[in-house]
Amino acid sequence: MSSVDIHPLVSGARAVPDFATFLRIEMLLALRRRADIANPLLFFVSVLALLPLGLGPEPELLANVAPGMIWVMALLATLLSQESLLRSDFENGTLEQLTLLPQPLYFAVLAKSLVHWIATGLPLALLSPLLAVMLNLPGEGYLCLFVSLLMGTASLSLIGAIGAALTVAVRRPGLLLALIVMPLYVPVLIFGTGAVQAAIDGYAYSAQLAILAALLAAAAALAPLATAVAVRISLDN
Amino acid sequence: MAWQWFHRLGSPRWFYQKTGAWLPWLALASAVLLIVGSIWGLGFAPEDAKQGNSYRIIFVHVPAAFLALAGYYLMAVSGAIGLIWKMKLAFAVMRAAAPIGAVLTFIALFTGAIWGKPTWGAYWVWDARITSMLILLFLYIGVMALSQAVNREQVADRACALLALVGTVNIPIIYKSVDWWFTLHQPATLRLTEASSIDPSMFYPLLTVIIGFYCMYAWTLLTHTRTLLLRREIRTKWVQQVLTEGK
Numbered sequence: 001m002s003s004v005d006i007h008p009l010v011s012g013a014r015a016v017p018d019f020a021t022f023l024r025i026e027m028l029l030a031l032r033r034r035a036d037i038a039n040p041l042l043f044f045v046s047v048l049a050l051l052p053l054g055l056g057p058e059p060e061l062l063a064n065v066a067p068g069m070i071w072v073m074a075l076l077a078t079l080l081s082q083e084s085l086l087r088s089d090f091e092n093g094t095l096e097q098l099t100l101l102p103q104p105l106y107f108a109v110l111a112k113s114l115v116h117w118i119a120t121g122l123p124l125a126l127l128s129p130l131l132a133v134m135l136n137l138p139g140e141g142y143l144c145l146f147v148s149l150l151m152g153t154a155s156l157s158l159i160g161a162i163g164a165a166l167t168v169a170v171r172r173p174g175l176l177l178a179l180i181v182m183p184l185y186v187p188v189l190i191f192g193t194g195a196v197q198a199a200i201d202g203y204a205y206s207a208q209l210a211i212l213a214a215l216l217a218a219a220a221a222l223a224p225l226a227t228a229v230a231v232r233i234s235l236d237n
Numbered sequence: 238m239a240w241q242w243f244h245r246l247g248s249p250r251w252f253y254q255k256t257g258a259w260l261p262w263l264a265l266a267s268a269v270l271l272i273v274g275s276i277w278g279l280g281f282a283p284e285d286a287k288q289g290n291s292y293r294i295i296f297v298h299v300p301a302a303f304l305a306l307a308g309y310y311l312m313a314v315s316g317a318i319g320l321i322w323k324m325k326l327a328f329a330v331m332r333a334a335a336p337i338g339a340v341l342t343f344i345a346l347f348t349g350a351i352w353g354k355p356t357w358g359a360y361w362v363w364d365a366r367i368t369s370m371l372i373l374l375f376l377y378i379g380v381m382a383l384s385q386a387v388n389r390e391q392v393a394d395r396a397c398a399l400l401a402l403v404g405t406v407n408i409p410i411i412y413k414s415v416d417w418w419f420t421l422h423q424p425a426t427l428r429l430t431e432a433s434s435i436d437p438s439m440f441y442p443l444l445t446v447i448i449g450f451y452c453m454y455a456w457t458l459l460t461h462t463r464t465l466l467l468r469r470e471i472r473t474k475w476v477q478q479v480l481t482e483g484k
């Protein structure tokens with residue numbers, strides 16, 4: 001095992017960890033694996049760069065498909081990075097140790113999802129205006145695209161963690177993970193693209209954003225519970 | 238004492254012996270109801286004023302769609318029972334319900350597409366109800382794929398149960414989608430609590446077919462569950478007895 005793989009919980013901390021500790025540890029781990037942060041972003045940008053090559057460079061056409069394409073690509077980028085969310089922790093035994101802590105697994109899992117969002121969703125949202133310019137998205141949609149991606153990707157990270165936990169013991173989970181998580185992503189996608197489309201058409205879009213916020217609140221409260229149960233199930237394997 | 242039946246249900250052997258007697262009756266009931274309902278609905282019910290004869294697809298489409306949704310609830314609830322009371326039988330029912338539900342969802346989508354061509358002018362429309370039924374199909378397929386991917390039976394059972402439970406969040410959205418977003422698909426016409434907006438001459442054959450579908454669903458589910466139980470309990474004495482003595 002290389003030194004990079006050693007989990008800080010195993011190597012250092014003595015005291016019983018709280019949520020802040022989990023968060024700090026996960027951030028540290030994420031910063032150590034910079035490629036894992038960069039890859040979804042590069043995927044996001046490169047697929048969106050392929051789009052004008054496939055569809056043709058007409059500005060009107062690109063403007064029409066831009067909100068949907070940016071959202072779908074954000075969804076795929078989040079999904080692709082979910083696979084590694086729990087993998088190394090499962091392989092080196094950290095996940096098992098986490099279930100033995102006196103704290104509920106909920107907080108450890110919530111910290112993981114939060115850091116996953118900071119490492120993928122947040123940069124995607126920050127990058128989205130740039131891609132919106134490249135795809136000729138009408139100016140009215142920028143703010144809404146940014147805000148909807150900011151909230152939507154957080155829900156995606158939380159929901160996707162359930163799938164990651166269910167498939168962590170499966171040898172090659174890639175496509176299986178996509179298959180079981182995709183249907184759960186649909187409401188977020190519908191309201192995310194709906195908000196951007198409404199903003200472009202000049203309608204009020206606060207209702208869609210409010211629903212996205214409600215989905216996020218529900219996902220933050222419930223998804224880590226399901227993920228924690230799924231982790232325990234998978235560890236029985 | 239009152240809970241004795243519930244604990245008995247946990248015993249695959251008891252379930253296997255009890256349900257064996259129900260199967261012929263369920264098969265008979267579903268055959269009679271489906272044949273009578275189909276002939277009544279296809280041959281004798283009046284033509285629709287606007288849609289002509291094409292509306293008659295509801296005699297397959299509506300019951301299949303009913304059971305596709307009800308089957309998902311059944312799968313999720315039996316998964317929950319399995320997770321909570323660690324009941325082997327409940328997991329077997331859950332596993333058996335997944336492929337049946339997937340087929341029924343597919344039938345509902347397929348018949349809807351056939352009907353959509355002459356009526357809406359397109360096989361497929363991205364309408365709220367149709368899209369959500371497609372998602373339901375993916376939910377079923379996800380549960381089936383997960384059960385295939387996990388090697389150990391007990392782990393697969395619990396993983397699928399959890400996935401089915403998480404997926405139930407989508408089911409009310411699917412069920413209510415027609416009432417919430419008034420899109421191309423018509424709102425529900427059959428109601429239990431108030432007067433249905435469908436003519437009695439069409440309603441009674443439809444009701445017959447729906448009950449027939451329920452009987453057929455029960456029959457298929459029981460048969461599939463019994464087969465799964467035999468395969469899972471193959472090492473126990475009672476299965477050996479069943480297999481050798483044909484009881």
